[in-house]
Amino acid sequence: MAVEQTYHPGLDGVIATETNLSFLDTEQGEIVIHGYDLIQLSKTNGYLDIVHLLLNGALPDDDERSKLAHRLSQSYDVPEEVIDVLKLLPASTHPMDALRTGLSVLGGFDRQLENRDAEVNTERAYSLLAKLPTIVANSYRILDGKETLQPKEALSYSSNFLYMITGNEPRELEEEVFDQSLLLYSEHEMPNSTFTARVIASTLSDMYGALTGAVASLKGHLHGGANEAVMYMLLDANTPEEFETLLANKLAQKEKIMGFGHRVYMKKMDPRALMMKEALAKLSDAAGDDRLLRMCEAGEALMEKEKGLYPNLDYYAAPVYWMLGIPIGLYTPIFFASRTVGLSAHVIEQHNHNKLFRPRVKYTGPRYTT
Template sequence: MAEKNHPNYSPGLEGVVAGLTKISRVDPDKQVLTLRGYDATELADQASFEEVAHLLVVGHLPNKKEKENFTKDLGVGEHLNEDMIALFKAMPKETHPMDALRTGISFLAGSDEDVTNNSHDENIRKAKRLLGATPEIVATSWRVLQGKEPIEARSDLSIAANFLYTCLGEVPDPLTEKLFNASLILYAEHGFNASTFSARVIASTLSDIYGCVTGAVAALKGPLHGGANEEAMKVLLQVKDVKQAEERVLKAIATKEKLMGFGHRVYKNGDSRVPTLKKLGSQYAEAKGDTKWRDIAQVMEDVMVREKGIHPNVDFPSAWIYYQMGIPIPLYTPIFAVARMSGWCAHIIEQHDANRLLRPSCIYEGPEYKSYKGLA
């Protein structure tokens, strides 16, 4: 949307086309997200996160053999060594898991012998390493910072099950694993969002993939982006029951408080990922015999839509679903990072494969020319 005095300037780059991509299509009118042509909601319902990561990074859905090889290449349980654990032990106990993840990824770069080689094949090799290492960095740093022993990932478990197992110490039941897997797929990729765009800007300088995803993690942490799922849960927790839900939203509207987990730059009539996540979350809540959070979230959504026409984004259902699964709140944004690592890597590869430095312009609004007079 152009500014009145500056027709070529769009604050927040809203509506600006900043690149071409073959990775995903976000269609706000039809409320559809497709990943390399496949409907993300269909994938979330039926595929594994490993298959979707292969689709994004390698470029097509794998067959059985390709999936097996891809999973092997992720090197489950092989990324954490004593040095990495010592690094987490040296961190202040209050370190947020997203900051630990950022540091862990930087640390990983040092042990890659071919770190600056941005060729297509080398980038795919590094993307697999990052996909395998990210959940292990999150789980291990989380446990070490809590003063707990790290848990080694198991090669017989899926990425979804392993993540919950290595963070929480229990292998999830099939229903929990299925829903968690679906949430990873719905978080995996979403066009030129802020963290992906940050990664592409860094990639466009021909910086290496580790640096690109480190920058992306920093961008994702912000509450206007991935950090919204943690903030949304903190607000949900202020609501004790369904009766208080309407009141809480009305108070936010009256005080012009931004409710995290609502609104979106691209989707103005609803986030394509929300109906599927809500449906699966609702089935889960019913199967577990506790629909409290689903019901509170629904009232808040209804009031927000009725009063402001603002719909929930994917971070709103994710928040209460992860809470119902018993996942600690500081892990919500890192989970987003575990999933989005696949999309980031795909975009970095695409950028490196056909690069042009991303370097926009700005309009100067400061003082006119002044001459230097020396120290008074």
């Protein structure tokens, strides 16, 4: 007897795997990371605490945090050959494609590439966390016709990342806000890019291959690329009223409004977006300019009224990055660099308890008899 199969378009509601890494509790409004709520952690902890939590299963003490920071600072540099390859890319290359190339090339320098042991994979994850900010920043500088920058080991992880992007050492508030954004982007259960990484890892492909596939997934406008689209929308208006009109016109033309709605947060605001909204308010206050904040709030109110949709993380992260002086083309690469720890943790878990993904299809084509 044939087993009845149920079709779920887009795999909505399908449980694809077991994990002890993270879970989106939409009823409680919590993003659970190894038992902790990510939103609460974002108020008291830094990005490196989440790195330690995801890769070691526990929050670090002061000594462990210090050792992690030092460990990463000693591995910022990337092989010169990786930079040479990036210099061969045409100036029209999208920064996400440059990141994808740099990440793929980096895998060739891993002398234990075929080793899937958890300990080796964890060392690999730390190396990637250290090197990807250097690749993200310098690949963009190369495409922009600028000289590459050397990382500064004396700076904190987030401060160095932001320095390499802007060329300026960030002020305390700028470092704090940027670090919080990395934390909020660090892990989010099973979005498309994480699923992509796990599907690739399930073939026992290496971590670089799994993450390279995740870059391609995250580039899409329906995933990570939404933050870029949000900022371009904001730049098309000058006042809250103009932004409301812009969004209203898009709705009238039945266009999709980027930065609103989420496949999981259907009836409430993405809790990460609220944290970035608060960060935007802090930056606006420090700059004495709240125009972007007022525009975003006007758009938020309009979309809730007209469509019952709420902001996702990208909606408020975009203006935050703009106020930090980050080029729009780097919004999604930064997203990926911060998510590297979550992706790596998922690859490690997949390799440790592997089951090859092999779904079936609902066939809708013809069937002939001869």
